[in-house]
Amino acid sequence: MKIVKYILLFLITLFVVFLFSYSVFTIDEMYGVRI
Amino acid sequence: MTKFNHRHIICSLFLVLVGLWSFFICRDSYIRLFWSVVDFGLGIVYALFFIYDWCPVPDVNELKGVDIQSHFPQSFEFMQEDFDLFFELFFSKDNFNNYIIYVNPKVLFITQLVMVLVLAVAVIVLLGLVIKPKQNNDYGAETKACRGFKKVCAKVFTPIWDYLKSLYLFFRVKKYYFWPFAVAFFLSTNVVSILVSFLAYYFYLVGSLEFTTIFYQLYKLSVDMIILLDTLPGIVWFVIGCVIFDKITKHFAYSRLDRQEHKNTLFLRARGIVIFITGVMRAGKTTLLTLLMKLQAKIYRKDSKDILLKVHTHFPYFPFPVYQQELLRLLKAKKIKSLASLEVYIDYKRKKFVKEPCRENIYGYDYERYTYVYDDALIEIDIWDDLLKYGQAFLVYTEPTYFVTTYSVRETHEIRTVGNLPRWDMDYFRRESYKGDGEFSHILDHDMIRPGKKMNPKSKNFGAIEYAILGVPEIDKERANTLELQEVKANTDECNQKNDLYNQYLKMMGHGGMIDFKCFIRLFSDSQRASSWGADGRELSDVLSVDSVSEDRLTLRFFNWRMLLYDLFTSLHHSKTFEHWYNRGDTSLPIYLIWKLTCRYLNYCERIFNTFGYKVNHISSRPGTLEGDIEKNKIYVQRKAVFAGDFATDSHVSYFRKNNLKANMSLDEIERYKTLHPTYEEMAEKSNSHMYKKWTEQGHSSEASRPSRSPRSSSRKS
Numbered sequence: 001m002k003i004v005k006y007i008l009l010f011l012i013t014l015f016v017v018f019l020f021s022y023s024v025f026t027i028d029e030m031y032g033v034r035i
Numbered sequence: 036m037t038k039f040n041h042r043h044i045i046c047s048l049f050l051v052l053v054g055l056w057s058f059f060i061c062r063d064s065y066i067r068l069f070w071s072v073v074d075f076g077l078g079i080v081y082a083l084f085f086i087y088d089w090c091p092v093p094d095v096n097e098l099k100g101v102d103i104q105s106h107f108p109q110s111f112e113f114m115q116e117d118f119d120l121f122f123e124l125f126f127s128k129d130n131f132n133n134y135i136i137y138v139n140p141k142v143l144f145i146t147q148l149v150m151v152l153v154l155a156v157a158v159i160v161l162l163g164l165v166i167k168p169k170q171n172n173d174y175g176a177e178t179k180a181c182r183g184f185k186k187v188c189a190k191v192f193t194p195i196w197d198y199l200k201s202l203y204l205f206f207r208v209k210k211y212y213f214w215p216f217a218v219a220f221f222l223s224t225n226v227v228s229i230l231v232s233f234l235a236y237y238f239y240l241v242g243s244l245e246f247t248t249i250f251y252q253l254y255k256l257s258v259d260m261i262i263l264l265d266t267l268p269g270i271v272w273f274v275i276g277c278v279i280f281d282k283i284t285k286h287f288a289y290s291r292l293d294r295q296e297h298k299n300t301l302f303l304r305a306r307g308i309v310i311f312i313t314g315v316m317r318a319g320k321t322t323l324l325t326l327l328m329k330l331q332a333k334i335y336r337k338d339s340k341d342i343l344l345k346v347h348t349h350f351p352y353f354p355f356p357v358y359q360q361e362l363l364r365l366l367k368a369k370k371i372k373s374l375a376s377l378e379v380y381i382d383y384k385r386k387k388f389v390k391e392p393c394r395e396n397i398y399g400y401d402y403e404r405y406t407y408v409y410d411d412a413l414i415e416i417d418i419w420d421d422l423l424k425y426g427q428a429f430l431v432y433t434e435p436t437y438f439v440t441t442y443s444v445r446e447t448h449e450i451r452t453v454g455n456l457p458r459w460d461m462d463y464f465r466r467e468s469y470k471g472d473g474e475f476s477h478i479l480d481h482d483m484i485r486p487g488k489k490m491n492p493k494s495k496n497f498g499a500i501e502y503a504i505l506g507v508p509e510i511d512k513e514r515a516n517t518l519e520l521q522e523v524k525a526n527t528d529e530c531n532q533k534n535d536l537y538n539q540y541l542k543m544m545g546h547g548g549m550i551d552f553k554c555f556i557r558l559f560s561d562s563q564r565a566s567s568w569g570a571d572g573r574e575l576s577d578v579l580s581v582d583s584v585s586e587d588r589l590t591l592r593f594f595n596w597r598m599l600l601y602d603l604f605t606s607l608h609h610s611k612t613f614e615h616w617y618n619r620g621d622t623s624l625p626i627y628l629i630w631k632l633t634c635r636y637l638n639y640c641e642r643i644f645n646t647f648g649y650k651v652n653h654i655s656s657r658p659g660t661l662e663g664d665i666e667k668n669k670i671y672v673q674r675k676a677v678f679a680g681d682f683a684t685d686s687h688v689s690y691f692r693k694n695n696l697k698a699n700m701s702l703d704e705i706e707r708y709k710t711l712h713p714t715y716e717e718m719a720e721k722s723n724s725h726m727y728k729k730w731t732e733q734g735h736s737s738e739a740s741r742p743s744r745s746p747r748s749s750s751r752k753s
Contacts, residue, residue, distance in 0.1 A: 002602065009595050025134045026124045030117065031106045 042205045046212045053219050061223035063262045066100035068222060071231040078238030085242030095232075095239045096251050098258060107257035110250050168614065173621040180624035225263040229256065284593055288647045291590035292464045295649065295671035296330070302668055303330055306577040308545055308554060311510070311568065311659065312561040314581030319672065320561040321508050323581065323652055325444055325682045326672055328559050331504050332437050332446065333461050335555055342428035342551045346421045349409040350400075357398045358422065359456055362429050374501045374550070377426045385419040427550045431502055433457055437555075438476030439483075440506030441513075442686035445473040447679060464646075469679045479505060481513070484544070487536030488529075502548040502555035508686075510560035511567030520569065538572045565661060574659040584672075585651040591643060601640045608633040648674040 057065075077093035084090040108114035124130045177185070206212050221227050236252055264272060303310075310327060314320045347355060365371040371380055388396040402418070409416045436446040447469050449460040463469070482494040484505070489497070507513060514532055525533035541558060548556030558576075562568055565578050607629060615626045649671050656666040708717060718724075719731040 006599050006602075009599065013596075021138065022131075022134055023125070025137060026121060026130060027106065029130060029133065030120050030124055 040205070042202055045202060046206050046209065049206075050212060050215060050219075053216055053223075057219050057223040061225075061266045063101050063103070064223050064225040064228060064266060067225060067228040067259060067262060068231070070099045071228045071235060074235035075231050075238070078235040081243075082238040082241040092243075093235060093239050095236045096248050098255055101258065101262065103258050103261055105254060105257040105261060107254045108250065109254045111247065114250060168618045169623075170618045171620060173619070176621040177627075178621060178623045181622050181627050184624055184627065224266045225259055229259050229263070232256075232259065280593075284591060288589075288591040289464055292647070292649070292673055292675070295590075295673065296464075296676070299326075299330055299670055300334060302670060303327055304334065306579075306656075307575070308556065309541060309558045309576035309659075310560070310579065311565070311573060311576035312559070312579045312581065313563065313565045314561075316563060318581045319584055319650075319652065320581060321442070321682065321684065321686070322672060322677055323579075323670065324506060324508055324559050324561050326670070326677045328438060328440075328444065328504050328506055329446075329676060329681060331557055331559070332448070335431060335437055335502075335504070336448070336459050336461060338553050338555070339428040339432040339550070342553070343425060343432065345551070346425040346428070349411075349416065349421055350406065350418055352405045353400050353418070354398055355425070356455060358425070359429065361398065362426055363433075366430070366433070371426075371430070373499075374427050374430065374547075377430060378423060381419060381423045381426060384422075388419075424551050431550065431555055432459075434502075436474040436476060437502065437504040438506060439479045439500060439503045440476045441479050442476075442506065442508055442682065444476040444506060444682045445680060446476070447471065447473045447681060463679060464673070464675050466675075473680065476506070477503075479507065481535075481537070484540045485530070485535040485537055486540050488531075488534045490530045490535075500544075500547075500556070502550075505556070505558040507558065507560040509562060510572075511562035511564070514568055514572055516567055516569045532569070538569075538575070541572060541575050570660075573661075576659040578657050578659055578661065579668075579670075580655040580657075582653045582655050584653070587644065587648050587650060589644070589647045590649060591647040594643070597640065597643075601637065604633040604636050608637060645674050645678070 074093045074095050077091055078095065081090055081093055108117045206216075232252075232255065236248075240246070240248075312320045312324055312327075347353075362371065365380065371377050384396070392402075394400060394402070397418075400418075407418055409418075409421065433450075435450075438444045438446060447463060449471060451458045451460060460466075480494070480496055482489040482491055483496045483499050485497065514537065520532055523531050523533055525531075527534070544556050544558075545554050548554055560568075560576070565573065565580070611626060611629050615623070652670045652672055654668045654670055656668050657663060706721060713722075715731075718727040
């Protein structure tokens, strides 16, 4: 049960990191497009 | 002559470095600070005089002094446009592909790093499996490698670490180093500019009410944040961020503990004055009992304080400190001991004042100038009645412990005084580990609450309890139920459950402990089964049945990754340590390193569990008649609230210890069975069991009535 919990925790953390980095990348791209 | 401390030179040099960093790296912060202060000054002027034409408008909607651009939208239109663009790009395939291309080398690097780590761990694990552990009996010795490592640590790392710690403490204690550093740090990192800019904008908004300018303020804030982040390397901000994050999460965790306690208090306040907890053995009944009693003590302290403050509002100019000191003096001299003796004292003072009215006879109160009688729209309250109430509440408030129990409970609230009204520190959640001696509970002599026949006929203690928290765990063993008392007669010379009028006392005790419509006496009890306590007593109570207890939980959020590490370290520590203890008597370097790594972290986690840990007790609450609706409730049992040396879960252990010493026998010395089938003698003679006794007796009687038959073993032999 604990292993499932930790795998879930790992996946959620990975997703949050992905969302953050992808958002920052998109913002950078966005201003690159505008400039 | 005192020796010059060389740490002064290091701290001075550090301050010089901070100054140079401020001057060369953080110049933009000071430029921003200058313009923020200008805006702030103009903002105050604008807030006060904005209705006049001559009043200057502060330039809060301009970014002055620095030439730094931010991508943050400066107006609502820009923001709308940016949002559309952002989401369009966010969900576009090309953008995602670009992201993958961009992120690929980084992911590759991380994957390679993880691979190296995994390989290293795998090698260590394999080595552990391949290399057979040495076995020895060198008790208390250390291997050469271990001794060498410890020597290096003692000679190199420990002195450096100790020196750095001493340097930090020196820097922290010497205010003339610490405060200039703190001021320079906050000014240089642009934190002060951000706060001053916020205040300047607030004053500008008071006069102008132009809320649309908020977007430009956010833009300014983003520029200020860029300046802030540029002052120090990213890793430093990461560490500072972690520390702030830890503080914030702990703050919220403490707030959650407070909220849980508030819910518990509301639950307790809604119950009657007799509480009866039931549940199976080791379900945590006594823990819950102690928790509720501690909570009740908190409630009494708060309620008595409220009465003190309420009386003060009736007669605000009465010299209460004089009255408090008089009460403390009389309490110390044992001239006042209880609510009753206080009543006698106040009666005496009242009569004296009526006979000879003067300020000296009423604690110096200017009764001619201020009111003597207070009208609360219900009745007219005489000042002496209020003084009696105040005195009674004062007695309750200053009481070291309210607990009168049949097991030992320790009150861990701390009293503080500077010679005036004492103040209680009841916040045990935020306290470090409890180091005081505490106040142990009073022994409950049941004769004190027996209006009828007493167990000790000479006892004169009946009536000693007016206000108290009575704690009687296992009350069924004390009071029994109707079935068990069938043979007991009321009309006997000896004291028993039928002639001691105990239940009558429970029914009436509330009258003795009332102060200003608040009751200050309550009984808490527990037992395994509700029906084990006779109906006459039980029906006075609220029965709380412990249905289930949750697993340990934490109020601290974002602890999951640390918990993962805790599980890994626990597994590593437990398996390796036990294996090592089995194989060896000495200490080797690998096990020393494992202990060094894991123990400190596990202890850190244990402190977190003890500070923020709690369990949820699921409770069914119903009236003592055991009829009517069952109400489902939750009670939160926090570790810090009840396990900080407040009571012993094995409180009746002395009985067992005494008997064990009398028996003078270890478990191993108790006779064992010889085979898997107990012999007839083992059953009949050694077990002293009712069941075996019955069997063997029947065996004997049937043997006597029937003709004798030789045993099976002997027939086989023949």
